[in-house]
Amino acid sequence: MAHDQTTPSPFTSDARPDRRTLLKGIGGVTAALASAPLLAACSGGSPSGEGGDKATSLGSGLSDAVPRSAVQAMVDAYQQKSGAAVKTNVMPRNELINNISTYLQSSPEDAITWFAGYRMRYYAAKGLLAPVDDVWEKIGGNFSEGIAKASTGDDGKKYLVPNYNYPWGFYYRKSVWQSHGYQIPATFDALLALCTQMKKDGLTPIAFADKDGWPAMGTFDYLNMRTNGYQFHVDLCAHKESWDQQKVKDVFDNWKALLPHQDPAALGATWQEAARSLATKKSGMYLIGAFIGQELTDPEVAADLDFFPFPAIAVEGTDAIEAPIDGFVLSAKGGRNQAAKDMLAFFGTGAGQDAYAAKDSSNLQTAKDANTSSFSALNRKGAEAIANAKYVSQFFDRDALPAMANNVMIPALQSFLKDGVVDTRNLESQAKTLYAAQ
Structure with missing residues (x-):
């Protein structure tokens, strides 16, 4: 992965610091509901009901070339495995993050790229995200105790399906x-x-x-x-x-x-x-x-x-x-679509995360059954440290x-x-x- 040498800031969900950009406060986002652009307007929201029971949608803020191709590889792998139709809406990272409250309250896709920490718990507590406990019943064994806790909301329910992180x-x-x-x-x-x-x-x-x-x-x-x-x-x-x-x-x-x-x-x-x-x-x-x-x-x-x-x-x-964790959440509407849950269940497997890692090797897959054969010795050591951790924090800007x-x-x-x-x-x-x- 090329490193563009630009100056980083940690205020996005991207694990690679050279693309981190400054976030506005959640309060400012909420206050901007009336004026902020409706992100899903051009996407038409979820295709659920348009393409049968297996249709779903994914909103992604991973818009840079490499992570964009990596997310698409995950989607392609899921579509090939399931026969599902997945409509993807890729938007600029800052557009998604700075207007997430508006987006979730308008016509969001079923699943969305997001991350663990306070900002996940905040929107879950507002009822704007759907719990994914039933998904975790299928994939829970794939994740360490620390990652499981970091994927949990204030109500004790799971809201995130992890994809990758780094220590x-x-x-x-x-x-x-x-x-x-x-x-x-x-x-x-x-x-x-x-x-x-x-x-x-x-x-x-x-x-x-x-x-x-x-x-x-x-x-x-x-x-x-x-x-x-x-x-x-x-x-x-x-x-x-x-x-x-x-x-x-x-x-x-x-x-x-x-x-x-x-x-x-x-x-x-x-x-x-x-x-x-x-x-x-x-x-x-x-x-x-x-x-x-x-x-x-x-x-x-x-x-x-x-x-x-x-x-x-x-x-x-x-x-x-x-070890900041990036992954996927369900919008409140997406929680009613079984196809969306099936897609996230696949994203929580080694097969799904390996599809991502094949395009973007700068991050560590979180699933225990992911293929780590291409890991460097240092990456392997980092992955083991995360897997053995009892608690996983998300970096101050995500936890606060x-x-x-x-x-x-x-x-x-x-x-x-x-x-x-x-x-x-x-x-x-x-x-x-x-x-x-x-």
Whole structure:
């Protein structure tokens, strides 16, 4: 998959960061119902009833050439297997995401490309998505406990059929670690001790970049989950927990211990530049997603890459992993069409996901029976880490209200990186205002 070297932002469902674009807040989308374009107007919605019992439809925001062809390959494989007729409506990614509320309340397709996290649970709670528990009865054995939980709404029902994801962790060059005799740290204290040694050895301990605002969220998520647990992380993102409390302050206190070991030039660097710092052996490790492989394409460097999970701090050890999940949901109308459910059941199998992966190999299939024979050793290790995780988080921008991520957290984290100070009372005040507007 070609990497276009553009600057990423994490605010879309795409697992490849170079195509991530900034989302507007859900509140702004809802407020724009009267003026936003009706996405399905040109598609005519679902063909259910037009082509018999096996007719269904798919709305996709995966409009870039490679993922578009990959989704079409899934559809083609399903049509060939089932004899069903599937009408596909591909729309620009931002058009789908920024107007999703309007779309779901107008004439949506039966199935839609979407992703796990708060934004899935939010629309499910509004009654705009249909549960897919009956689909999960067929495919549930194909997914890890962590992925199953990430596909579940607030009411305990399943709303997502996962397709692919990718893990975040500490990536490093094996040759550098072997030459210095470094050992993988199992605890936060061991991580800090390792960083101190790397500094003595002339390395920047942790490659880091936050010019674009989003990468620091990965560090916050891990520190929060390791300090307070996965459930607290999810509840804080959903504002079921206050930002102005000791538990949140503990997260930033732990980060203060890490700050001196992260690249001090982070605010002026892109994630690609930080990746190159690792590639040229100037940095000891880099907390980032598996998409780092899109930047480090030199075969020698790629073969030298390895990763380990964020070490344990206080609770749950390393049970939780940050691994954003993309997949498919059903609109409320689509939930009444058995053909749509049959299609999603196929998408939740190795056969369906292998059809996608044949066109887009930059992501990891989530189904346990998917063909992973073409995986690199690093991909295989990442897939195992996700499969063995008890909890799977979705990255802050997906687990939280978009406006909270964009308008509050980016400036707050960048300010913290600059001076080590964070105003949790202000974070809570802004969160109250934003979430109350929903």
